Amino acid sequence: MIILYTFIEEGKHQYLLDKYAEICSKEFNAKILKYRRWQDAQLSLLGRVLLRYGLNHYFDIKDFEMSRTSDHKPFITDHAIHFNISHAGNLVACCISRSPIGIDVEYIDHKINYEDFKSQMTSGEFSKVYHSEDKIKSFFTYWTEKEAIIKAHGRGLLIPLRSFEVFQDQAVIENEKFFLKEIFIDKEYQCYVASNEDIRQQKNHIEHINLNKL
Template sequence: MIILYTFINEEKHKSVLDRYLPVFSDDTKRDILRYRRWQDAQLSLLGKILLREGLRTHYDISDAEIRVSPNNKPYLKGNPVHFNISHSKDLVACVIAEFPVGIDVEFFDTSINYLDFEFQMTTEEFEKINGAEDRISSFFTYWTAKEAVIKAHGDGMMIPLDSFEVSNKEGVVNGEKFFIKDIFIDKNYCSCIASKDININNVVPLITYVEIS
């Protein structure tokens, strides 16, 4: 398993678009250029660049064809390698693994009012957050874990966050158990990966920063 990450940069935006957009399909180009904010366009593009770089460098895959499942989860056609992309604020990260996996990264915003998200948590989760010494840190730990599980599951927004509980680094969604692993990418972000494959508990991902020039 590898996790590649990078940060957006406004000064490099035009050069990044000019250099990398031509390597992608016309549909991908249109999707990226449709964004009104440069931040959103660059985050989308960088996620695809990280995936392309990771597949080429670490898995010797240079001609991957990305398809989208009926529940809108991207996958590699005819290839057993799995991936997932997440971004928040200035950070974008891409995980690539030999088994289905989800990743979530969240900017550690200390000004957030965690009470506004009580309805997204189960009663037990919220009680643990509210009783924690560092409530904001506890909130983001639960939030990224639940988001990573949802992304690993693949049904996305069809699964309400409060419909399942995270406990002891596990979560069960519609009868399927998911294993959860905290990871460190950057001190300003909370990060987590999840998978139905229990091997995620033992794997030590190679986490690499990629400089996009």
């Protein structure tokens, strides 16, 4: 499993747009240009750039096309390679694997009121957060675990967060078991990856990609 990440930089924005305009599809470029904030545009663009970098350097895939499942999850056509992209704050991360994968990163916002999300938690999950020593850290652990699993499953918002619960880094959705692993990227962010393959003891390649390298 390959995990690549980088941080956005305003000073690099036009350079990145110019460099990758010819590489990305017309549809993707049009999507990028619709964003009002440069931050959102660059996060989306860098997700695709990290994917291209990872496929090229670690799987020897230089050209690829993307399609979407009936549930709108993007996938690479003609290659048995899975990927997932997540971004939050100034961070974007891309995970690439030979098995279905989901990754979620969240900025640990200490101003958040975790009780606003009580309706999306099971009673056990809320109790765990409520009684934890660091409630904000516990909340973002809960959130990234759930989101990573849902993304690995591939049906997105069709899976309610309250419909399953995580126990010992495992969860079951529609009779399919998923495994979780925490990934440390930065102290200000929480990150988990999930897969239907047991990745808990798996060694991962985690790489920070400097924008000057792209």
